[in-house]
Amino acid sequence: MNNQSPKIKKGRKFDQVVAGARDVFMREGYTGASVDSIAKAAGVSKATLYSYFPDKKLLFLEVAKTECLRQSETAMVQAHSGASTEETLTDIARRMTGFVLSEFGQQVFRICVAESERFPELGRTFYRSGPELARARVVEFLNCATERGDLAIEDVELAADQFAELCKADLFQRVVFNMPGKVTQPDLDRVIKGAVQMFMARYGTSR
Structure with a gap:
């Protein structure tokens, strides 16, 4: 069984994604926050968001x-x-x-x-x-x-x-x-x- 956590990748829009996710998580909580709403708040595509954070949990913990x-x-x-x-x-x-x-x-x-x-x-x-x-x-x-x-x-x-x-x-x-x-x-x-x-x-x- 692989117990290694998915990896976060840094990039040009990393801080932008985290800032947008913070607004959504603070407002809606972990369960209520959708990837669509996070991507919209961050001003990035879902593909870009997933390229940095392959798992929503990783993004939440980064925030x-x-x-x-x-x-x-x-x-x-x-x-x-x-x-x-x-x-x-x-x-x-x-x-x-x-x-x-x-x-x-x-x-x-x-x-x-x-x-x-x-x-x-x-x-x-x-x-x-x-x-x-x-x-x-x-x-x-x-x-x-x-x-x-x-x-x-x-x-x-x-x-x-x-x-x-x-x-x-x-x-x-x-x-x-x-x-x-x-x-x-x-x-x-x-x-x-x-x-x-x-x-x-x-x-x-x-x-």
Whole structure:
């Protein structure tokens, strides 16, 4: 059995295809997005689209990877804007939870899990080029905050992972297991505030 994922081919209209697909996936979700609507939004033929992405899942994960990086880089702009460490952590937490808990983020998660046996490289490739790079941005910020003396962290990578988990407390499992009741804004605010406060209580130098 061939467990190799189909390959993505880069080309002149690659970014154009991804940008068009982002609009459609964000609006209609993975299941609702047709190849015809994606090609139309991207301004390319279906043949061109398939020449870059032979499988819709690959295109969806490429869009998700781009979105991960966009979110993390926007957070780094906040980090360099003069905002306090606590304010920046709150911003990072909002972006992180917003993506993970969104319908878009959940569809990414489900596809990676569903295809993990058949195409194990699919999820690995997405992780390495999306979430792993986003994590590196958080590590970069925590290193800067530690060098400034705002935080006292010995294992910055572990701290970044701990912060990510704090931001998902209860919420992620509720969404994954389709528990009754929507996650509300007060739910998000409560978890984010608690995550930042706990992180600062552990690593903040003013505690």
